[in-house]
Amino acid sequence: xxxxxxxxxxxxxxxxxxxxxxxxxxxxxxxxxxxxxxxxxxxxxxxxxxxxxxxxxxxxxxxxxxxxxxxxxxxxxxxxxxxxxxxxxxxxxxxxxxxxxxxxxxxxxxxxxxxxxxxxxxxxxxxxxxxxxxxxxxxxxxxxxxxxxxxxxxxxxxxxxxxxxxxxxxxxxxxxxxxxxxxxxxxxxxxxxxxxxxxxxxxxxxxxxxxxxxxxxxxxxxxxxxxxxxxxxxxxxxxxxxxxxxxxxxxxxxxxxxxxxxxxxxxxxxxxxxxxxxxxxxxxxxxxxxxxxxxxxxxxxxxxxxxxxxxxxxxxxxxxxxxxxxxxxxxxxxxxxxxxxxxxxxxxxxxxxxxxxxxxxxxxxxxxxxxxxxxxxxxxxxxxxxxxxxxxxxxxxxxxxxxxxxxxxxxxxxxxxxxxxxxxxxxxxxxxxxxxxxxxxxxxxxxxxxxxxxxxxxxxxxxxxxxxxxxxxxxxxxxxxxxxxxxxxxxxxxxxxxxxxxxxxxxxxxxxxxxxxxxxxxxxxxxxxxxxxxxxxxxxxxxxxxxxxxxxxxxxxxxxxxxxxxxxxxxxxxxxxxxxxxxxxxxxxxxxxxxxxxxxxxxxxxxxxxxxxxxxxxxxxxxxxxxxxxxxxxxxxxxxxxxxxxxxxxxxxxxxxxxxxxxxxxxxxxxxxxxxxxxxxxxxxxxxxxxxxxxxxxxxxxxxxxxxxxxxxxxxxxxxxxxxxxxxxxxx
Numbered sequence: 001x002x003x004x005x006x007x008x009x010x011x012x013x014x015x016x017x018x019x020x021x022x023x024x025x026x027x028x029x030x031x032x033x034x035x036x037x038x039x040x041x042x043x044x045x046x047x048x049x050x051x052x053x054x055x056x057x058x059x060x061x062x063x064x065x066x067x068x069x070x071x072x073x074x075x076x077x078x079x080x081x082x083x084x085x086x087x088x089x090x091x092x093x094x095x096x097x098x099x100x101x102x103x104x105x106x107x108x109x110x111x112x113x114x115x116x117x118x119x120x121x122x123x124x125x126x127x128x129x130x131x132x133x134x135x136x137x138x139x140x141x142x143x144x145x146x147x148x149x150x151x152x153x154x155x156x157x158x159x160x161x162x163x164x165x166x167x168x169x170x171x172x173x174x175x176x177x178x179x180x181x182x183x184x185x186x187x188x189x190x191x192x193x194x195x196x197x198x199x200x201x202x203x204x205x206x207x208x209x210x211x212x213x214x215x216x217x218x219x220x221x222x223x224x225x226x227x228x229x230x231x232x233x234x235x236x237x238x239x240x241x242x243x244x245x246x247x248x249x250x251x252x253x254x255x256x257x258x259x260x261x262x263x264x265x266x267x268x269x270x271x272x273x274x275x276x277x278x279x280x281x282x283x284x285x286x287x288x289x290x291x292x293x294x295x296x297x298x299x300x301x302x303x304x305x306x307x308x309x310x311x312x313x314x315x316x317x318x319x320x321x322x323x324x325x326x327x328x329x330x331x332x333x334x335x336x337x338x339x340x341x342x343x344x345x346x347x348x349x350x351x352x353x354x355x356x357x358x359x360x361x362x363x364x365x366x367x368x369x370x371x372x373x374x375x376x377x378x379x380x381x382x383x384x385x386x387x388x389x390x391x392x393x394x395x396x397x398x399x400x401x402x403x404x405x406x407x408x409x410x411x412x413x414x415x416x417x418x419x420x421x422x423x424x425x426x427x428x429x430x431x432x433x434x435x436x437x438x439x440x441x442x443x444x445x446x447x448x449x450x451x452x453x454x455x456x457x458x459x460x461x462x463x464x465x466x467x468x469x470x471x472x473x474x475x476x477x478x479x480x481x482x483x484x485x486x487x488x489x490x491x492x493x494x495x496x497x498x499x500x501x502x503x504x505x506x507x508x509x510x511x512x513x514x515x516x517x518x519x520x521x522x523x524x525x526x527x528x529x530x531x532x533x534x535x536x537x538x539x540x541x542x543x544x545x546x547x548x549x550x551x552x553x554x555x556x557x558x559x560x561x562x563x564x565x566x567x568x569x570x571x572x573x574x575x576x577x578x579x580x581x582x583x584x585x586x587x588x589x590x591x592x593x594x595x596x597x598x599x600x601x602x603x604x605x606x607x608x609x610x611x612x613x614x615x616x617x618x619x620x621x622x623x624x625x626x627x628x629x630x631x632x633x634x635x636x637x638x639x640x641x642x643x644x645x646x647x648x649x650x651x652x653x654x655x656x657x658x659x660x661x662x663x664x665x666x667x668x669x670x671x672x673x674x675x676x677x678x679x680x681x682x683x684x685x686x687x688x689x690x691x692x693x694x695x696x697x698x699x700x701x702x703x704x705x706x707x708x709x710x711x712x713x714x715x716x717x718x719x720x721x722x723x724x725x726x727x728x729x730x731x732x
Contacts, residue, residue, distance in 0.1 A: 027475045029540050031724060034533040035717045040472070042445040042465045042528065045436070047096070052105055054431035060096055065108075070434040070450055073460050080108060080129055085136055087127065094127055094136075102150040106131050107170070109139070109148055109157065118194060118676060119707075121146065121203045126159065128170065139168055140175055146191055147204045153212035156262075158190075165190040165206060165217055167262070178215070178260050178267070185227065185244055188220040193253045195246055196220075198677060199635035200281040200330060210288045214311055215260045216270075218283060222253040230674045233703045243676070248630055248637040248651070249644045255280045257294055259311045268314045270294065272307075279635065281330065286338035295333055301639045304328040306336070306345065319362050322349060326562040327639045329355065329520070335380040346370070346390065348380055354557045357390060359409060370411050376555050378402060384432045391428060397421070399494060399555035400482065400526040404437070404456070417456030423527035428453060436462070440528035442480035442496070445469060476501070478539050480532070482524070485548065487578040494524040495579065498535050498545045503588075510593035510731035511544045511583050513609075517572045518601035519640050520554040520561055523547045534720060541724075543595075543731055546583060550575035566647050568629060568640055569608050569654035576605065577613040584616070592618060593731045597723070599623040600678060600707065603670075604656070607686065610667050611659035619730040621723055623670040624707055627682040628655040660689045666730045667697040670719065672705030698726065 047060030163182030584591030603625030
């Protein structure tokens with residue numbers, strides 16, 4: 001989870017004039033400030049990497065990469081300055097935006113002139129800087145590369161170009177091609193297809209063996225996957241872009257795994273079994289002795305296995321298996337760690353009903369819980385095998401918060417390293433002696449600090465965003481407040497609200513629900529909302545902004561999250577209707593002016609609420625909505641819905657297309673016409689149904705814009721200006 005068509009009154013934007021409320025401060029928000037300035041953006045600490053010695057970290061500065069001491073904060077040395085990064089024959093240095101060290105920190109890989117492909121993929125010109133010789137050279141002169149990566153022995157670097165894998169010898173500069181069948185929209189080597197990238201969050205499809213003598217890689221045969229066409233406008237004849245997009249119930253790429261031997265130049269096939277209608281969400285080498293670990297799940301994603309493959313013969317065996325009554329949480333694929341003793345795997349699983357950390361003995365099959373309780377581990381941050389400690393983040397205190405903990409491998413001596421309420425994240429030094437923590441809460445911009453790994457004690461502050469705190473005070477911004485809604489079924493839903501400026505409990509105010517509600521998601525979190533300034537602007541306009549996490553959302557255990565299985569949209573809509581009824585019952589809420597807005601899954605929910613909840617919701621905006629899950633990709637959709645062939649009613653009963661006759665209030669439908677993720681087919685077919693039902697509505701399509709709707713001059717501001725005018729016109 002964009003030819004300009006509109007039924008919006010042409011004079012709406014011309015006549016719209018924001019109402020100004022008196023405030024206790026001199027400064028007022030404008031939509032231009034909110035959308036186009038960086039006045040309200042927090043500062044971050046850029047490009048931090050822990051160094052091998054465990055005592056220093058590197059950080060990007062304006063014209064260099066510097067090393068600093070964790071304990072003292074003093075500059076240890078300048079690693080490289082921008083004036084050293086000018087390629088031969090050029091007059092400008094490459095930007096210091098993204099960098100990667102080799103295994104012994106003697107070389108740095110830089111990406112330059114990066115072009116985005118899809119959400120996570122890109123191609124760049126890569127350069128290697130040698131810290132010994134202080135020389136910069138291009139990785140390849142034969143076209144942009146993807147996913148460049150040093151070999152563990154630092155003698156080579158591998159990359160992908162045009163769906164094939166190449167290796168550059170860093171001593172001689174010789175370039176070797178190791179796959180030859182790569183072809184656009186047919187065969188992919190070393191990277192992933194669109195749906196894997198989007199739904200398994202994986203782009204890199206190759207990995208080096210620990211000794212640097214082999215490369216294991218994934219090969220996607222997507223020749224049997226149906227194509228989708230995107231149309232780009234602006235020239236005399238529009239440009240058509242074709243790519244493979246498997247919708248629910250349709251054929252996927254056939255994925256195989258191979259190992260290339262650099263010494264023999266031979267490639268072997270890894271045995272993945274006879275079933276090809278399955279997924280391989282990750283491959284990685286386990287331990288230091290060359291065993292290749294392959295993660296495998298069936299098409300329904302309710303059975304998960306880890307295979308170990310022999311890199312000489314390709315023979316494989318299943319060493320871990322897990323089944324689930326619903327589906328395996330895909331976020332756990334990156335929480336798998338193979339211990340150096342090669343006898344244990346540490347991983348996270350929802351097998352207890354909550355997501356927890358386990359130690360699995362490969363030989364005996366014994367599974368030992370390292371954490372337990374009625375709360376979810378949200379991230380496995382690292383393992384210190386020398387001291388036998390596990391570092392993780394969890395929602396133990398509250399589903400709204402994230403805190404950092406350390407615990408022994410045997411589950412004892414658990415200690416909190418972040419006692420503050422709010423959201424904490426951590427990046428640990430080599431050896432776990434220190435960590436860099438970023439903390440925020442709903443009303444405080446991020447604070448980045450250096451802390452002790454042993455107890456979490458503060459060493460010093462790297463960035464406190466005090467300037468932004470002052471700016472927010474100058475504008476008198478409203479605090480986000482949390483509250484709970486109890487439904488008629490006794491279910492407690494977490495919610496947040498921003499009250500209108502100069503709130504008066506004796507007045508009645510309109511309400512806008514800003515929602516998402518997708519499986520495992522959360523919009524009600526005690527963290528700093530980078531995009532909440534639009535909410536603040538609406539609050540200045542006298543609109544109360546509310547968000548609710550319905551059933552199906554995350555950090556409250558498996559039962560709460562997975563109860564929407566096979567029926568996406570049903571229970572979320574029931575909960576949203578109850579939430580709106582509750583708000584409407586409050587003395588200070590105008591129950592005749594309750595609106596709803598959402599994007600992607602939130603757009604789907606907005607369209608459902610405006611139809612199935614038409615008697616409650618008075619105005620709605622749906623941006624880039626799914627309108628029938630038959631139109632969305634199969635990995636995501638089938639995870640929660642199974643296939644349309646198995647579950648036709650689940651797909652159709654909660655499709656807004658099948659409820660258009662219920663629509664009553666003003667409805668604005670928005671989509672990007674080059675949305676590679678949620679195709680604008682979803683909105684087109686909804687329009688067809690609305691017209692057939694003789695329903696009036698507004699719509700706005702943005703040419704050449706993808707799911708984010710930002711392509712082209714002024715696009716993002718135009719979108720928010722239109723949505724703001726719509727809400728003020730229909731809710732004020």
